[in-house]
Amino acid sequence: MASRGPPLSKLLLGFVFFLAFDFFVPHVLAVVESCGAEQTDACINKKKALTLKIIAIACILLTSMIGVCLPLVTRSVAALSPQRSLFVIVKSFASGIILATGFMHVLPDSFDMLTSTCLDDDPWHKFPFTGFVAMLSAIVTLMVDSLTTSFYSKKQSPGVVLPESAGGAAAGDQEMGAVAASGGHSHFHGHGHHHGSKLELEGTQLLRYRVIAMVLEIGIIVHSVVIGLSLGASNNTCTIKGLVAALCFHQLFEGMGLGGCILQAEFKLIKKAAMAFFFSVTTPFGIALGIALSTTYRDDSPRALITEGLLNACSAGLLVYMALVDLLAADFMGPKLQGNIRLQIKSYAAVLLGAGGMSLMAKWA
Template identity: 30%
Template sequence: MPWLSVPRRCANARNACWVQPPTRVNGQIQGTKLRAEKASPYHSGTAEGYVHVLGDAYPILTDPCLGLSTEYPWAMTFATAATLFTFTLEWCLHKEFHKRLNETGPSSRDVEVAASAKETELTAEHNQTLKRLKNLVHSYTFETGIIFHSIFIGITLGVSQDRDTVTALMVALFFHQGNEGLALGVLFVKAGYSRMRYLILGALFVIITPLGVAIGIGISNSYNGKSKAALGTEGIFDSVSAGILIYNGLVDLILPTFEPSEMPRKWWLQVIGFGSLWSGAAIMALIGKWV
């Protein structure tokens, strides 16, 4: 699979194969600016997964029209399965990346016997490449969760003929897509995509909701939102999307960003980072009261 390929090391820094991730410049200030910018959109996966997506899936899958048990938490079950599947998939991909990097990178024996600056640089590059490949996997799984949910938001918007419903959905799209786009953008930069891959994944994120709207308009005359097929499909997709978004938000986005080694040393700068995270999540949770 081409997107799993491990890039060859370049001869020098000028011909670096990857886009270098942002680094701290001029002390802690630059690092703090980056931390706040990264923390702000990273709440979207967790808050949206719990409050918006899983919150929508639960009443759908307990609707009496679906014919299933109205007491069993079907939404939580599908979300749990999606979370564990995402973890298993990422584990398998990370294992494959380690294997390929060990085949292309410097051997452990070479690292032990060679203490030159060149070998040290290659080892650091090896670790940096592994980190970027992990971010590549994170960006793919995160966008998958977004796509599952966005397509049904678009369909709902397309079939809706009530002005209040359309207004609520447009507000939801504004906040959801905005925060998700910021989080995806940070992941794309950290993964060091090529320009073509930037365009493809960015275009997929942009067109998926309008595509859902077009589908909704096309089926608006025959669409029955209370049919078993419609309820089951939307409920399962929302639950799966919630499981993926929650896992990505906590494990792939928030945890790596707030590792002690990645945080600035000054306590008040750490407060800024956590304040950005909590305030963003609180805003998304508050929006769930209306949309």
């Protein structure tokens, strides 16, 4: 019988969030003094900024929900099923969005924060902490990706377990379905052996989709909280207006990328709903937290700059790794795209379009 639960992934996720909140958040929430001069810009208007931030919460929540749920609710549409070419093109576009988010938004923000004049020269201006932490984050993501996949693979029992999508009611409860151990079909021959091998391959791929979806959500949630916190703490109406438009675009298409991964992972309904919910509410939660802490939180204070800079660097490394390795490389080096040059070209165009659109957003956010 296949493993019903993902104990290691839950421990890993819990450990990551425990470290992030136990080490970073108390420093962010502390009352700190700003190292910058008081802002006298005409754009600074606390009352108007609060109204814009409330509008931002509603708009970003709505676009996030639409983005992440769109791939899930359109599963019944034949043209958008994961087996169709259109799904591959849309997923490539969303992967370009995620890649550009890491390179063009999160990573530059981390460089700016950790090289700010508000920080001491030693050590912050003498060592490239952003690149170092992003590199470590990518390596740790690889480790989590690899170890979690290995753990789940070894937990599968011998015998063929039908995938959820094809096995009927009995297979519906098998989270890791469609995995066949090598000893479980050694006595089959001919068509039976071929069928067992096919199920084993499908099960391994399904397992990868599930690990990818969970790890990708971690990276998205981390940088979403940081973005929301910064927006919520700002009283610059000129900045907020541009940020709201950029974040709505960002959340819509980043949600589509995550939603496509969740769809391919074939989680049960409750897990799909939970992952969609956490993605949708994370940025609005960050904005609300920033509003609540706006009297004590200063985004240009040394402590806040260090905390946000390190979190952004971690998130950038994770997002770049996931976009390049688990999303783009996995699809473009897979049999579907390798066997169809025309579809490859269309998918490359979609990647460039998504990455280009999100890069353009860097002008405002």
